[in-house]
Amino acid sequence: xxxxxxxxxxxxxxxxxxxxxxxxxxxxxxxxxxxxxxxxxxxxxxxxxxxxxxxxxxxxxxxxxxxxxxxxxxxxxxxxxxxxxxxxxxxxxxxxxxxxxxxxxxxxxxxxxxxxxxxxxxxxxxxxxxxxxxxxxxxxxxxxxxxxxxxxxxxxxxxxxxxxxxxxxxxxxxxxxxxxxxxxxxxxxxxxxxxxxxxxxxxxxxxxxxxxxxxxxxxxxxxxxxxxxxxxxxxxxxxxxxxxxxxxxxxxxxxxxxxxxxxxxxxxxxxxxxxxxxxxxxxxxxxxxxxxxxxxxxxxxxxxxxxxxxxxxxxxxxxxxxxxxxxxxxxxxxxxxxxxxxxxxxxxxxxxxxxxxxxxxxxxxxxxxxxxxxxxxxxxxxxxxxxxxxxxxxxxxxxxxxxxxxxxxxxxxxxxxxxxxxxxxxxxxxxxxxxxxxxxxxxxxxxxxxxxxxxxxxxxxxxxxxxxxxxxxxxxxxxxxxxxxxxxxxxxxxxxxxxxxxxxxxxxxxxxxxxxxxxxxxxxxxxxxxxxxxxxxxxxxxxxxxxxxxxxxxxxxxxxxxxxxxxxxxxxxxxxxxxxxxxxxxxxxxxxxxxxxxxxxxxxxxxxxxxxxxxxxxxxxxxxxxxxxxxxxxxxxxxxxxxxxxxxxxxxxxxxxxxxxxxxxxxxxxxxxxxxxxxxxxxxxxx
Numbered sequence: 001x002x003x004x005x006x007x008x009x010x011x012x013x014x015x016x017x018x019x020x021x022x023x024x025x026x027x028x029x030x031x032x033x034x035x036x037x038x039x040x041x042x043x044x045x046x047x048x049x050x051x052x053x054x055x056x057x058x059x060x061x062x063x064x065x066x067x068x069x070x071x072x073x074x075x076x077x078x079x080x081x082x083x084x085x086x087x088x089x090x091x092x093x094x095x096x097x098x099x100x101x102x103x104x105x106x107x108x109x110x111x112x113x114x115x116x117x118x119x120x121x122x123x124x125x126x127x128x129x130x131x132x133x134x135x136x137x138x139x140x141x142x143x144x145x146x147x148x149x150x151x152x153x154x155x156x157x158x159x160x161x162x163x164x165x166x167x168x169x170x171x172x173x174x175x176x177x178x179x180x181x182x183x184x185x186x187x188x189x190x191x192x193x194x195x196x197x198x199x200x201x202x203x204x205x206x207x208x209x210x211x212x213x214x215x216x217x218x219x220x221x222x223x224x225x226x227x228x229x230x231x232x233x234x235x236x237x238x239x240x241x242x243x244x245x246x247x248x249x250x251x252x253x254x255x256x257x258x259x260x261x262x263x264x265x266x267x268x269x270x271x272x273x274x275x276x277x278x279x280x281x282x283x284x285x286x287x288x289x290x291x292x293x294x295x296x297x298x299x300x301x302x303x304x305x306x307x308x309x310x311x312x313x314x315x316x317x318x319x320x321x322x323x324x325x326x327x328x329x330x331x332x333x334x335x336x337x338x339x340x341x342x343x344x345x346x347x348x349x350x351x352x353x354x355x356x357x358x359x360x361x362x363x364x365x366x367x368x369x370x371x372x373x374x375x376x377x378x379x380x381x382x383x384x385x386x387x388x389x390x391x392x393x394x395x396x397x398x399x400x401x402x403x404x405x406x407x408x409x410x411x412x413x414x415x416x417x418x419x420x421x422x423x424x425x426x427x428x429x430x431x432x433x434x435x436x437x438x439x440x441x442x443x444x445x446x447x448x449x450x451x452x453x454x455x456x457x458x459x460x461x462x463x464x465x466x467x468x469x470x471x472x473x474x475x476x477x478x479x480x481x482x483x484x485x486x487x488x489x490x491x492x493x494x495x496x497x498x499x500x501x502x503x504x505x506x507x508x509x510x511x512x513x514x515x516x517x518x519x520x521x522x523x524x525x526x527x528x529x530x531x532x533x534x535x536x537x538x539x540x541x542x543x544x545x546x547x548x549x550x551x552x553x554x555x556x557x558x559x560x561x562x563x564x565x566x567x568x569x570x571x572x573x574x575x576x577x578x579x580x581x582x583x584x585x586x587x588x589x590x591x592x593x594x595x596x597x598x599x600x601x602x603x604x605x606x607x608x609x610x611x612x613x614x615x616x617x618x619x620x621x622x623x624x625x626x627x628x629x630x631x632x633x634x635x636x637x638x639x640x641x642x643x644x645x646x647x648x649x650x651x652x653x654x655x656x657x658x659x660x661x662x663x664x665x666x667x668x669x670x671x672x673x674x675x676x677x678x679x680x681x682x683x684x685x686x687x
Contacts, residue, residue: 004075006296006364007276011077011321013098015091015122017112018083020104021134023049023061025257025266026080032263033076035069035351039260048352049080053459054452062452063426064090064308066319066366068349068356074271077349077366083114085657086446089396089428091118093377095127096393097307097321097366100244100274102266103131107141107254111149113657119154128244128275132266133254136164137171143254150252159213160252161240161269162262163203165196174254174262175199177207178240179233185261214239217248237272245275277364283323285380287388294388296363300324301383302333304361305390306375311425311460315371319350320381323390327361333381336389340374342381376424396428397662398443399648402450402467405440411463415440418461422453429453436550437471446648472594472642474549474679475668479589481506483559486536486580488572499572500562501525501533503580505588508553510668514541515555525561525573532570533558536577545582546590548681552668556581592676595641598666601651603659605633610654618643638666 014022024039027047031039040046045056049065061082068077079094095101101122103115122129133146143164151158165173165184173184175195180203182195195203215221215231218239225231243249253269255262282293285303294303302325310317327333329347334340347367349356361367375381378392406415419431419442430443444450450467457463483504490497508515516534525533537556545551561576599620603611605627612635615622620639627633644663651659671679 003358003360003362004070004073004365006278006298006362008074008271009077009277009362009364010074010270010274011079011097011099011277011364011366012270012274013079013081013091013094013101014104015081015094015101015115015118016083016104017106017109017114018060019109020083020106020112020115021257022083022104023047023065023080025104025132025134025263026065026067026078028257028260028263029076029078029267030067030069030351032260032267033069033071035067048354051353052456054455058448058452060084061090062087062448063310064094065352066350066368068351068366071267072271075365076267076270079366081118084448085114085117085652086444086449087428088114088117089426089445092121092393092396093307093427095122095125097305098127099277099280099364100128100130100270102270103129104134105131105146105150106138107133107136107143107146108138110146111153116153116658123247126247126281128247129250130244130269130274131158131250131252133252134257136167136254137169137256137259137261139168141168141171143167147252154250157248157250158252159210159249160206161210162253162255162265163199163206164254165199171256171259171261174265175203176265177203177210178236180204180207183262183265185259188260190264211236213249214243217243241273241275244273245279283390285323285388285390287386292388294324296322297324298326298362300363301386302327302331302381303383303386303388304333304381306372306377306379306381309377309424311421316421316424317368317370318372318375319366319368321366322361322363324363325383326363327367329359332384334384334387335372335375336380336382336387338374338379339387341384342372342375344369344372346370377427396445398428398430398445399661400446400450401441401443401470401645403439403470404442404454404465404467407464407466414461415457415463415465418457418463421461422456426453434471434473436473439471441470442467446652469645474547474595474671475552475593476545476547476549476590477510477551477553477593478505478507478585479591482584482586482588484580484583484587486576486578486583488575488579490572496564496567497569497572497575498562498564498567499529499569499576501536501558501573501576501580502560503533503537503577503584504557504559505581505584506555506557507588508555510553512553514538514552517555517557519557519559520561525558525563526568529563529568529570529573530558532573533561533577536574536579537581539574540578540581544681545585547592547676547679549592551585552593554585592671592679593668594671596638596666596669597641597644597663599637599639599644599647599661599663600634601637601659601661602632602634603651603655605631607655607658608633608635611635611651611659614650614654615639618647640669641665 030036065080081091163175215225277296282295303323304320306318306320308319332343380389423429428445485502487500541551620637623636
């Protein structure tokens with residue numbers, strides 16, 4: 001593919017709710033541009049952007065896909081984003097490099113929750129936005145209803161620049177409000193003509209409102225308009241483009257991706273009113289102790305940001321945006337994080353899973369490279385001697401956790417390697433080993449996200465796994481002092497085993513851990529055997545107390561004992577210490593402790609009552625609420641960790657996907673007695 005100047009590059013993210021038709025629209029754009037011979041279908045798994053078996057099986061996008069094509073001497077890098085909540089991290093990755101976000105909204109379902117979430121993120125990052133109202137050929141489709149929803153949800157900046165011709169099965173074209181022309185489609189061919197008489201009045205009213213909304217941003221144009229002068233199409237389009245680049249105006253266009261109606265016009269709008277990388281603000285980067293701004297200058301030193309990694313059993317593909325300079329094949333750059341040299345053995349554009357080789361990637365362009373040695377998502381590659389780095393977006397925090405283990409016992413090491421490889425591809429995944437419960441914990445953004453990950457583990461890396469619930473790290477402690485004798489006596493044919501240790505247990509403050517004190521006098525236990533008593537106590541604490549869980553916050557005092565000059569040994573006193581400790585804590589008012597999490601939930605204020613009721617059912621204790629200017633309510637609550645295992649799923653159901661939460665460990669507290677009895681298990685871990 002030939003090198004295209006930065007001014008003629010467009011980096012476009014297709015975002016919106018799942019099922020709105022983003023992947024089909026990407027397919028229609030590629031077909032319209034001649035990049036693919038025919039359109040594939042999501043229903044039969046033949047689209048360019050959904051190529052993973054897990055996506056084809058579920059008929060949904062599960063990962064970000066890059067599709068590059070040419071249109072009117074412009075290069076368009078299309079980033080097709082998933083619309084399902086579990087894969088929102090892919091949307092965040094795309095918006096970190098996109099210069100324009102096109103929100104695909106179904107004219108049947110209207111504005112849905114993931115569209116709102118993505119709009120909120122794009123607005124926070126001040127990314128230019130357009131809206132494509134799709135599926136106007138479907139039954140129950142309504143452009144007017146959808147436009148009203150868009151304006152009510154996203155404000156006055158929403159500006160229709162097209163109106164539909166026909167509706168539902170009769171939808172056949174659009175009215176161009178800038179040029180006052182009708183464009184209809186017959187067997188895929190666009191025919192331009194006059195506005196139909198039955199639509200003329202409506203079109204002229206909306207046209208006048210649009211022109212007024214555009215010229216108000218330019219004083220000279222406004223003055224001419226008020227003087228009665230007609231403003232040319234070219235001037236209107238140029239001024240509109242400035243408003244789009246400033247993220248102040250959000251044009252609304254319409255069409256049908258499946259029928260190919262107005263898809264060509266969308267591609268033209270992307271080129272004519274969509275901003276080039278050179279029209280976007282400079283990118284702040286960290287250089288030593290300073291933050292400097294980098295503009296997309298092709299003549300500057302090369303700088304690239306890796307925004308996505310694709311995992312493969314045979315290597316990794318790194319997707320990157322060149323922020324400045326030009327990057328060439330076989331060039332060596334330095335990873336600003338690891339300080340390692342990385343050679344770009346090959347550069348290529350991507351069209352789904354197909355590679356399009358390129359020799360040079362100028363500032364503002366997006367490309368991929370193969371098998372970087374030590375570069376992960378979020379890393380920066382810079383010229384040697386110029387170590388600068390881009391601050392990556394905040395990490396996506398996983399919200400759902402499962403325990404995972406390989407079905408084959410010999411696959412433990414293989415499992416961890418595979419999980420870390422998938423984690424490189426998907427920052428929304430996390431894996432850790434819980435030393436207390438002895439489980440491997442896999443964390444993700446939801447049930448579908450984790451199910452897709454499990455399937456990818458088997459398909460890509462040959463690791464078949466079982467998943468289960470995450471064990472809660474219960475502990476136990478005591479509430480009063482107690483004393484007991486531990487006696488170990490065993491006679492064999494030779495030397496026997498004999499040891500007696502009298503231990504006293506006393507409660508410590510919450511979080512104080514463990515203390516051991518030796519108060520033996522008169523040599524009742526020889527000095528060399530005292531450490532063995534302590535060791536026995538420590539092991540007994542870890543293997544489980546009265547309820548079968550690790551014991552904490554206890555002071556143990558060895559006060560007396562007995563020994564035999566021949567039969568006593570370290571092992572006998574270690575066992576005696578453990579026996580005495582277990583008998584003592586059984587009489588010391590043992591209680592079970594459970595971890596308590598601090599939960600912060602943000603939901604629309606109208607849903608606060610439902611969320612509070614749910615938290616009460618989880619034994620939660622609300623600490624406070626706060627409502628912001630936007631009408632969102634944030635609740636702080638202390639909730640037993642055991643009650644939060646499926647909270648991500650339940651909150652999504654309660655709030656229709658509009659709720660967000662963060663959670664972290666706060667402290668341990670006593671479990672109510674009736675529940676503690678149900679949780680009792682033997683010291684070997686069986687409930």
